[in-house]
Amino acid sequence: MLETSARLLRLLSLLQTRPDWTGAELADRLEVGLRTVRRDVGRLRELGYPVEAAPGAAGGYRLGAGAALPPLLLDDEEAVAVAISLRTAATGSVAGLEESAVRALAKLQQVLPSRLRHRVEAFRAATVALPGAADPEVGAGLLAALAAACRDRRRVRLRYRGRGGVTAREVEPHRLVHTRHRWYLVARDVAKDDRRVFRVDRIEGPPGPPGARFTPPEEDAAAYVAHAITSAPYAYRARVLFHAPLEEVAPRTSPGAGRLEAVDARTCLFTAGSNSLRELAVHVAAKGFDFEVLDPPELVPVLREVRDLLNRAAARSDPGSG
Structure with missing residues (x-):
């Protein structure tokens, strides 16, 4: 049987690998009884991990979202993928992410085992950025606000810079689409009663507060943007x-x-x-x-x-x- 600290880490790792676990499944994986599983879940909660429980025969445990971000357990491949993604984000087209990505990468590299640090360092040493025309940048806050509006299915007001200057638009945002160079918003223009593709780098300032709810159409947003921009x-x-x-x-x-x-x-x-x-x-x-x-x-x-x-x-x- 694993010692308590090792068992807690194993339990946390299991909870992060899939959404739901029954108590019996966790007990079997940890080779302990159900009472020990309940005690260990309580210890994780004391450490700040929001483990949710559903009672009954069909109930179980899941790792929920809490008020603070607790430590995450990553396997080797996940850790390398995150490190490479952070390095890429530090030179990406989303304004405001560079500094945060560099800070997060420094924290991750500090705790990476040497075998993984060498893999990430090999990627860094073997890649260079190709100089050329800079892609238009968009703000991380703007992307987050638009993504939230898409998720919540709420209308928003935008100030959009088009050929005729900056105009106010009320839109129903359906989906964000990213190509290698630009971000696009697929949305219905309420005033024109027409579906449009908006370049996110042409949206000025933050969007207005969320408005009325709407029901988005079922569509292939990527195919629609590909057709629109060509x-x-x-x-x-x-x-x-x-x-x-x-x-x-x-x-x-x-x-x-x-x-x-x-x-x-x-x-x-x-x-x-x-x-x-x-x-x-x-x-x-x-x-x-x-x-x-x-x-x-x-x-x-x-x-x-x-x-x-x-x-x-x-x-x-x-x-x-x-």
Whole structure:
């Protein structure tokens, strides 16, 4: 039988691995009687862990949420995952998280066993940030407020910066969606009675206090955002038929770059927008599959220009061409 302190840690670990346990299950895992389980649950409560109990034959124990954050027990893989996530968050696109992530990472690394510290250090040493244009940042507080409104199904008022300036919007927030570069809010615009996609970095200030409740629609928010951001009012919209199966083309594109749909087992349709025909031409050609342009016809002569440009570059760069 485990000593009391070791048994308490084992009990805490079990309670953190799944939502509900019966007393008999815990007693069996700990190799003790039900009375000992009840005493150990009482000791955890004295230490600040909010262990909830349901009476009766079908009752049991669960670890609830308390007023303060008690210590957590993590296995090796969980600890490494948390450490790497914190390091990534320290250079992420959510403003205000960097300092908190660094503090939390320092606390975690202080108590990591050497075998795990070496794994986290190997990740740090082997990765570098690629310099480039900074992604628009959003505040952690704003994201938290929007997430709470989505969870509670409450209307909120926003100040949104669009093409016509900053306007007040009352919305019913359905879901937050994150791409590699931006955060989006899928919400119903109450005044326009229409579902919209809002860029979170264009929301100014905190949202207003929660308003009336609403019932959100059942939807695939990620697919809706992917469609919305690839069908935005660009100067040019392209429809390209790839002569390759969807499963081969999909790994070379992303939801933010365009919409990809299977036509049949051997072809797929790619829809994308851009303010530059040349960028469209290069982007499509770079995927490396045979294709044909369905729309717009203006893209075809631009493809010829890009072809000629590449041919000239290849001729100049080939030592045997002269």
